[in-house]
């Protein structure tokens with residue numbers, strides 16, 4: 001990243017902290033992040049919506065699916081925060097289908113919601129539907145993932161993480177961890193949904209770091225769609241093809257890493273020892289495995305975007321201008337992370 005980009009990023013972080021007051025990372029201790037909603041259903045939350053200014057705010061949110069623990073925590077955070085903020089939430093689960101997300105947006109337009117929020121399953125293809133929302137005069141906030149459009153005025157703000165930086169953090173850990181291992185060191189990569197912002201960003205950020213080290217080689221890259229089962233299946237195939245040549249696994253999320261851990265054990269190798277494992281998210285299940293030494297490093301990606309989103313919606317309805325990029329502050333978890341911190345993890 002160049003100096004100018006870094007400066008711009010810092011300005012964004014400043015705005016994000018201003019806007020969020022770090023609310024997204026300090027969710028109440030009593031909150032339960034288990035997802036209870038059913039797939040494909042529409043739910044209208046907030047039993048007693050209050051009146052902000054002179055009327056109730058209605059928010060339509062198109063969630064992309066239920067593929068991971070991260071996603072379910074994200075859904076729960078948004079539902080909880082809507083209730084808390086007394087915003088009427090119309091929630092649609094698109095089950096990984098961009099087409100279903102388009103339909104959700106159209107139904108929000110028909111219902112004349114005040115604001116539309118979308119967690120886009122993939123980056124491309126959003127321009128026409130965003131134009132429909134603009135024509136209806138409804139502002140769109142992107143949550144979690146980017147929709148790549150040439151006219152960025154089609155969305156008001158993007159609230160979420162810096163996936164490229166997450167990939168870089170993973171890459172730096174790998175470089176450091178294997179610096180005394182005689183090369184070549186074979187790396188396997190489990191990728192998330194093809195064409196999705198986190199998979200593209202994490203893959204590119206990781207490569208930016210490892211490509212400078214000639215003794216590191218990415219041997220295999222397979223798509224596991226961010227799910228436990230597909231991660232396990234993909235890792236099985238990788239081990240079949242490459243066996244013990246694989247010394248490092250970079251998984252684009254925790255669920256796939258957990259699936260891969262099972263595949264590695266089935267194959268007769270020791271996860272975290274024979275194969276160094278790095279993943280992204282920081283879910284409780286992953287941190288438990290980190291504590292057991294089956295995972296070596298977890299880059300945090302924060303799913304608790306609900307409070308930031310509700311605050312942004314309210315600001316928007318008050319006529320304020322939002323910062324275009326609202327970044328969430330994040331950390332990393334290492335083998336040295338104290339057990340108490342891991343046990344407190346809520347999702």
Ligand code: GYE
Nearest residue numbers: 067068070144198226253
């Ligand atoms: O890392 C993964 C989820 O978009 C940041 O999507 C999110 C990613 C997250 O399925 O677990």
